[in-house]
Amino acid sequence: MAKTAYEKALEKQQRENQKIAVQEARRQYASTIVSGQPVVSGMRIMDAASEEVFAALLKLYDGNENRYIQGDNSVFPAPYRSSIPSEFEKLRMYGMISSMTFWLGGWEATLTPQGLSYFDDKEKAVAASTSAEAIPTKPTRKEFDVFISHANADKSDYVDELYLTLRKLGINIFYDSEVLSWGDNWKQVILNGTEKSEFAIIVISENFFGREWTERELDEFLKRQNVNGQKIVLPLLYNITFEQLKDKYPTLGEIQAIRTEGRSKEDIAILFAKELIKRYK
Known part of the structure; x- marks a missing residue:
């Protein structure tokens, strides 16, 4: 069924609003870095x-x-x-x-x-x-703003595009596809990445469940969060429900999660940029 003129105009306005929001998030993030x-x-x-x-x-x-x-x-x-x-x-x-x-x-x-x-x-x-x-001293920033923890099976369908969307805002990301190179001890590189990242976006899906290294990454970030009491873990539910999350990972039950359903990757990137700005102010 063809879209009405009103529907087309509404979609155009929504795209324009999203573009403005991305630009504003980029400016705020840049300002936070410069002023710091x-x-x-x-x-x-x-x-x-x-x-x-x-x-x-x-x-x-x-x-x-x-x-x-x-x-x-x-x-x-x-x-x-x-x-x-x-x-x-x-x-x-x-x-x-x-x-x-x-x-x-x-x-x-x-x-x-x-x-x-x-x-x-x-x-x-x-x-x-x-x-x-x-020389005024500022809190030391970690090498990476965020670590994207995910199941490899979700890369092409979702996570690769999320990574690119975050990069457009100038955010420094630990993403295994970009960080790992030929001959690396990949386990050690990933563990080092968990220590060098300020936040962790945990893309949790059915593919994530039960995987040794995705759950190891989650465990590493939860340990850090529990030790310093600072927000680190940002659960992002990909094609699963909150009930599935709580059933599989009860420890995440008290951490606010968001679902990808109904949110564009740009929306999620803006939400993360706001968390980053609050941290670095």
Whole structure:
């Protein structure tokens, strides 16, 4: 049955609202990272990811008086190519670029004068710092914002797309498909990942039940949560009910879970970004 004009207009509005929500979540997340960076000798030092992306940008600058640069995403290190809008948003907040435009696979931006001299200015600022007290200390952030625990059988149907959606917000993710490489001791890499991640999204499905390593990951995160009393485990129910969850994992009965049914991956990414922003403020 064909959709009515009203239904089409409603769907268009919903897509537009979701797009605005994603953009706002990206801005809030970027702002949280930027404001959390130390100020040394009056200069805010960028986070490591932003410095790596900005160094790649500077290599493209040809000295033109308008400080204009453009390129495609291949100029950036592979881990950042799926989250370039988020990385550019941080650079804008740091004052490194003054404008930015994106198109499919490409971008253009305008460098600021302070951007051109950032790395030299940073070196001077650090040298001028006379003591460790001159650098405000911030709570140490873990290497990964989130660990996605899941059953391999759910990768292609759901989890791969969830990972890509989170990456678009600039979120640092431990995802086995991206982290593990040929010859790794995969068990040790995964256990290290549980220690290096701030949160864990546990994608729980019937495929998750009874698997040795998915349940080992869940156990590791629950132990950490019980020790420090801080929220870590974020259960995400994929094609199962709350009753099934409580029946299989009674320990999760008191932890608020959400279901994928009725929620887009963008909705879930925004919810997670809000949790991350609250943690890092």
